[in-house]
Amino acid sequence: MARYAMLIDLTRCIGCDACTVACKQENGTPLDTFFARVLNIETGKYPHVKRLYVPVLCNHCEDAPCLKACPNKAIFRRQDGIVLLDQERCRGTGACVSACPYGNIILHRDEEDWYLNEDEPYERDFVKPRIREGVARKCTYCAHRVDEGLKPACVVACPTTARIFGDTEDPESEISEYIEAERHRGRETFKLLPEAGTKPGGMYLGPMSDQEVSTLGGRAEVEVFIPDDSVPYTEWDHVKEASK
């Protein structure tokens, strides 16, 4: 069986929030509801400051605590590893919200603020049947798109292809090959909050510190990592040419 997961390469993320917006558009989430968001982390003191963008979304954990916390069995895990929340069964108890160590379950009990006017076909026919008011909701890995063979909206929207989505159990898939290629370069994937013991599906590849890219600090030249020739990565060819 498949095990869908997402790999986010932090080296590539430029913090443009295109994923955030694409997700909102695809799912039609109301005001203040974000399934995908980007954390803007500032470190250091002026003038030695750095900024790190960490896109976060539901990790579709293997040992999902939200699923175990739900008293209504509204949250379940599909065979392909996608954790879904059935809005019809959800009673809005709120146990899952605290149980998720990543804060990726959204429960808004007050009245929603929608973007469009009443009776706009987009929200009326497409969004509201899927996003109910007063109950919990979360990222679905765009299961409705994945089922049709498409990639999640945030993945498609990413301008730097920082997000790679696919089946980690299939060694031929894009995500598996990417992980393998990066392993050859000495970069290992890591997961968020491993100490929580949730076995998340979402993976990350470390950014800056490998490359020491700090153009804002006044260092104009960028150290480029020259990849191993044995790894088939044609995108790097022009970089190699330039650095000769």
Added chain:
Amino acid sequence: MNKVFLLIVTLLALSSVALAQSEMAHARTDVFGSSSCMGCHGTSAMGGLGPPLAQTKLTEEEFVKTVRKGKGMMPPTPEAMLSDQDLRTAYAEVKSKPWDDTQIPLAYRVGSMLSTKVVARIFMVAGILSLLLSLWVLRYWVKLANLGKLRPALKRFGVGKAAFVFIRSLFVDGLFVASLWRTNRFRWAMHGLILYGFLGLGLADILMQINDPTRAKLPMDHPIKVFAVICGASVISGVFYVMFRYKTDKYVDNGVTLGRDFLFVNLLLHSIFSGFLTLTLSRTGAFTWVMPVYIYHLLTVLTLIVSMPFTRMNHIFVVPVMAGLTAVTDAIVKSGVEIAFDREPSPGRHHKSVAIAESVLKQVDPESAGEFRLRYYP
């Protein structure tokens, strides 16, 4: 399910046979054998549900007093049912019966160990053990909520105020099950049958203990008994509804908790049903079966209590606590002491994001892990 019914039907059939036998014995041979004494104390007075009486060490006066007033599970016998003279004859009979160790039934051997005190002690130990295990399990859940990162905001918000919000949520979201009340009244009622029935059974148990510490058999029309029977019936009908839903619900298996669900529901069914069966058997006179069924009842209740933190029954403390924590974080966010959001649809998202940021920085940039801030844009 079928096995359960089979067991119950078999037990009922056997109990009616026992009942018929005890009636047949009424062919007045002697007082001990022809009265209801034999039902509990055995045909050769070597005990059954009650203790052996052969070669009894009781004096005649003690013997008479015990029969007239009752003791423990033994009901009092008025003069209308057994005359003083017959009683004295019965005493002489049991006093002269030979002592025969091989005749002591197994159920009595076990039953004689189960004095009220011993049972109370076992259940006290089980209760404390269950409580400790629950706290241990709860640690896992509270860790997930990441309260450590919330602590500064909690202080600004006021610990007392937060405690009030938490306790109010325990009552409203936990005890009253407000979320079900809001969304589906029928489900609320079905859930209430089990929840309030179970609480009622606990209360009835405490009342019985207060009413009479030796726990002598209560008459069926005693208010506490009536209350206990209503509560038990309420739980069992709720459990049957859950069983019915298992058959019809396509979501019965969420891929993780099915086994723990079944364990909880079946243990609950067995313990309540065996409780009712004990009651029925002891009232129909099938005394031979009372003790085995009663022991089974005690064992299932004991298993239910001890396994509680690990079966789905743990939702009785996990869900209220987690919902309570959500209510607290929600209140903190709305009060604006944590970070100046207008509103936060995922309560606690900010302090969890801080934890994520710390975790990521530890991985990719350990030097700056200690000093960072999350920047939000309007």
